[in-house]
Each structure stands twice: as C-alpha cells, then as structure tokens.
Amino acid sequence: MLPCGLCAAGCHSAPVSKFPQADCPPPSHSCGVANIKGNKPTKQFAMQYTLKRLMDVHPELGAKLKQRCYAINGVCATVHRELGPFLNEYMYQDALQILLDEQQIPYRREYYFTVAFHGKPIQHKHFVDFLINGDILVECKAVDKLAAEHRQQLWNYMRLTGKQIGILYNFAPPMDQAEHYYLDTQDGMMYMF
Numbered sequence: 001m002l003p004c005g006l007c008a009a010g011c012h013s014a015p016v017s018k019f020p021q022a023d024c025p026p027p028s029h030s031c032g033v034a035n036i037k038g039n040k041p042t043k044q045f046a047m048q049y050t051l052k053r054l055m056d057v058h059p060e061l062g063a064k065l066k067q068r069c070y071a072i073n074g075v076c077a078t079v080h081r082e083l084g085p086f087l088n089e090y091m092y093q094d095a096l097q098i099l100l101d102e103q104q105i106p107y108r109r110e111y112y113f114t115v116a117f118h119g120k121p122i123q124h125k126h127f128v129d130f131l132i133n134g135d136i137l138v139e140c141k142a143v144d145k146l147a148a149e150h151r152q153q154l155w156n157y158m159r160l161t162g163k164q165i166g167i168l169y170n171f172a173p174p175m176d177q178a179e180h181y182y183l184d185t186q187d188g189m190m191y192m193f
Contacts, residue, residue: 051190055193058191065165065193066180072132072167073167073178075099075100075103076138076171077176080171082095083095085171085172085174089142093129096138100130105132106134110128110129113157128157135165138166139153140169141169142171145170145177146170146177151179162185164183165180166182180193
C-alpha cells in the first residue's frame with residue numbers, strides 16, 4: 001500500500017476506485033478521510049442505487065447482518081417506546097446514547113469524517129449521528145416519514161466512509177421506522193436487509 005498523504009498516519013492506499021466517480025478506500029484506523037477523485041461534476045456523481053433485497057441474493061449474509069443489528073434495533077425501539085413520537089431529533093439521540101451506555105454497546109456519537117477533493121481536504125466535516133461497534137452507521141431522524149433524501153444522505157455517508165452497514169431510524173412517527181442497508185464495496189451495489 002502506498003500512502004496517499006490524506007491523513008497524518010498515511011493509512012490510505014493509492015486510489016483504487018470501486019465507484020465510477022469516487023475513490024473511497026476504507027481507512028484502516030478509522031480516521032474518517034475519504035477521497036473524491038478530481039472528475040468534473042456531472043449528473044452521474046450523485047450515487048443512485050438500484051436496491052436489492054439482501055435475503056434474496058445472499059440469505060446467509062442477510063441473516064448474519066440482522067443478528068449484528070439486533071441489539072441496536074432493540075435500543076432504538078426502546079427509546080421510541082419510552083419517549084414516544086413527535087420529539088426533537090436530539091432528544092432521541094441523547095436517549096439512544098444513554099441506552100447504548102447502559103447496554104455497554106461501543107459507539108461514537110457524531111462520528112465525523114472529512115472528504116479530500118483533488119488531493120486536498122475539504123474543510124467542512126460531515127457528521128454521522130452514531131458509529132456503533134466500529135462499523136455500523138446509524139442516522140437518526142425525527143420526521144413525518146423517511147424520504148429519498150434521508151436515504152441518499154446515509155448512502156453517501158456509507159460510500160464516503162467505506163462503512164458497509166447503515167441503519168436509518170425514524171423516531172418521530174407513532175410507528176417508528178427502521179431501514180437497514182448493506183453496501184457491497186466490491187461491486188458498489190446497495191442492498192436492503
């Protein structure tokens with residue numbers, strides 16, 4: 001691996017693109033630096049995935065991922081059940097943090113990552129609500145219903161960080177909503193599970 005100079009540890013390999021418009025090797029020490037190749041902006045840059053059900057394609061992997069997310073789903077559902085609907089997103093995040101601590105589930109709140117463009121870091125940092133167990137991104141919402149822009153936000157975070165598992169959780173409605181995604185970094189396919 002050749003260091004690319006994007007982070008102080010030099011942990012990233014020379015760019016190898018798994019996506020047509022972006023080089024985003026997963027950092028080996030979770031520094032959160034992603035690299036965007038110097039292509040001209042096009043309509044193609046926004047990642048548009050054709051979703052497939054993971055259980056239809058890789059049932060064993062789907063079952064394994066569901067098991068990995070089981071405790072996370074449980075704490076999210078407990079937060080929703082005990083606090084109820086229609087609260088501020090930050091209240092749900094605070095309550096989720098309390099339960100993750102109580103359950104001793106390792107997490108990082110407001111996990112941030114930066115993006116490099118043309119070999120230079122973009123100053124703005126992106127924040128994901130939670131990084132749980134070191135490899136599961138959890139994005140919390142408190143909206144009437146989940147929409148395409150919420151999914152796209154999580155998918156972009158997954159793509160840019162190289163994290164393959166993402167949970168989009170909506171606490172606001174009377175019936176909470178949870179969506180689970182798996183990004184196959186080998187072929188760039190996004191799966192629901």
